[in-house]
Amino acid sequence: KDLQGDNPGTTQAVRAVWTPVKAAGDVVHLGLAYSQENPRGYRDGRDVSHPASARLRARPEAGLTDIRLVDSGALTTADKIVRTGLEGIWIRGPFSLQGEALQTTVSRDGKPDYTGNGQYAMASWILTGESRPYNAGAVANVKPAHDYGAVELVTRYSRIDLDDADVFGGRQHDWTIGANWYLTSHFKFQANYVKVDASRRGVRSQPEIFELRAQMHF
Structure with missing residues (x-):
């Protein structure tokens, strides 16, 4: 799928994973991923021409909002x-890092290349002893x-930088x-508190988010 979901074109992708340590409750995982997309422009039903395009954006670690x-x-x-x-990924008993x-x-044809990047790091501790x-x-x-059931405490830090060349997409932490x-491996309750620090075109935003979720997963 392309970045916006509306570009025809082709994409090639590959992912390689190495697990030098792999046992129950004891894992070391290292991975690489690469993809190349070649989007094409298109004409819509009104015969309006749309050039091939891309777009990078991100929510503030809150999937329940459409705000970027x-x-x-x-x-x-x-x-x-x-x-x-x-x-x-590193897992050792009830502790893990990811x-x-x-x-x-x-x-871009006729314009400078644009690069955006992001990273995250997460730590987890399962108080009830599971891995x-x-x-x-x-x-x-x-x-x-x-x-x-099982109780897990999690902390996470993430950043994204969308400022590059002549594009001022902003930075966010x-x-x-x-x-x-x-309660089971298929049903959980989740509570998150998120502190956001974002800036774009000289405007700084620092919202705080609290989320509660009940999730069923199969």
Whole structure:
């Protein structure tokens, strides 16, 4: 899928993962990802021509809002979009660390290349002693070992930088603390507090977000 969801074109993607340590409750995971997209312009049903474009933007670590404090806007005349990523996971008993770094470079016909990047790091501690399950290069929901479920404390930091060349998409930093209560491996309650620090075109925004969620997952 392209960045906006409305560009025809082609995309090639590859992801490689190495797990030098892989056992129940003891995991080291390292990964690389790369993709290249070649979008094409199109004509809509009114015969209006739309050039190939790209757009980078992000919510403030809150999936329940449509507000984006950082946004590159439409990057028109995009002829190539390259994304690269690095990822790592460490699990040892009830403790785990996870992080990822992503970069997107948009080549634009007749304009300077544009690059946006972002990173996050997360730490988790399951107070009830379980480990985060790991399988096939991904972490799954915790499976409670007790009738009362499993309780997890989480902290996370993320940043994104969408300022580059002649594009002022903004910069954003998010600090999150949260707690998860897994009643089963398919149902959990989640509480998050997010402190946001974003700036775009000289305007600074510092919202605070508190979320409660009940989630069923299969």
